[in-house]
Amino acid sequence: MSHFECKKVENCFVSTAVFQYRLGYKIDDEFINWLEKISITCKCRRDFPRPYFNATLADGTQVKGILGDIAVKVVYPDNDSTMCKEAFEKNLSYCRQ
């Protein structure tokens, strides 16, 4: 199982469910491949100076970040954030076996 540290990200809005996941490894193509498998859309802008990716899962969860970084930002849908968070974290823990 992969280990990660999860921290709530505060922004201007009271009700948002945004979390940062600090991974034990750098985000690379293997991570993007995994993200493509679990998402319905996954875009990676490799034309940017530091490539940026953004994926949307079937339940509305969004995963965003930078290739080469060690953290991703995850935005859970407002209406069902707890369930979605549990599901994503379970997935994430099996990302690198």
Add this chain to the structure above:
Amino acid sequence: MAAVYINNAATAWPKAPGIEKAVADTIAEIPFHPGRTGFEVADPEGDCRKRLADLLQIDDSSRVILTANATHALNIALHGFPWREGAVAVVTGAEHNAVLRPLYFLRKHRNLRIEPVEVDCAGRVNMEKWEAALKKYHPQLVAFTHASNVTGGINPVADMCKLAKEVGAATLLDASQTMGFTEVLPQKWLVDMVAFTGHKYLLGPPGTGGLYISPLIDLEPVWVGGTGILSELEEMPSDLPVRFDVGTSNSPAFAGLEQALIWQRENPAPTDEIEARLRQLAASLTELGARVIDWQGPHTPVLSFTLPGWDVEDVGEILFKSFDIVCRTGLHCAPLVHGYLGTSQQGTIRFSLSRFTTDEEVEYVLSAMRGIIE
């Protein structure tokens, strides 16, 4: 290209040349306390106060209270104000939480009524509604921002104060977004109190700010304690600035702010060049499909926009993480104005330039935006 910083409406960077040395020199010097050692010594706070009085074009520098920032100054003004029972405060719909939250606190604990007045799509107060609100509510105080920190739109302060005075209201101006960028003239404009910060367009260190208090206003001190002089008194002395000058102040930071004020006076900002860069950004972003908030009048070097189909926070993150461009996204601590701008859901992406922003940086920002959008 090195990092591009266009978040000057939050904190200006880079700072005025020479302030690091002024701060360091003050820290390195023996900390004599003016008036307490029996001989003439350096007085960074007094010197800074005189420079600020010059900038504000007021006669008496003792009426400038030094504070840690504009929020502290606003709290001193609003909590120290002699509110009558059931009093009304009129504000604009573009206020920062630094004005709103102390007022909300007073509403909860002192039964104050707050009446926000509608602003237009540039964040500037609607003057007809301002006049109507003053006549309807007869406020004891009007408190308003000189310029919206979201849109940059500058309010007609003199006209607003004239109307406020006609109904007997005291006037408090939040000049956080304008001091150092444009004139702030309390005596000429009938402003009773001006709160400002040192770390934005004054180009000074963070942790500096101030409050001008006119002779017509008698505030109770919010903080009480040691003043170093008149120590036999049980209450705070009545003279300014010592009435509000409690505890040991941040002398090195105020020495830095004084240096910034000296430098700014000797090097006036190239406002035409800043304006040209801002307009280039606005025009190009509009061409790219951004919904740019048009100032429609006088403004600070601030540009707010949204991008259809994009989350504003995502744009800010991409600019920072992929392109090393530092801007700001969200509500910018001014929640009410977004109701008038139609941006309550996400807020805006805000670019705020400074006198140090270059043409090359503007072009780099635009190329990044093209890359994101296309």
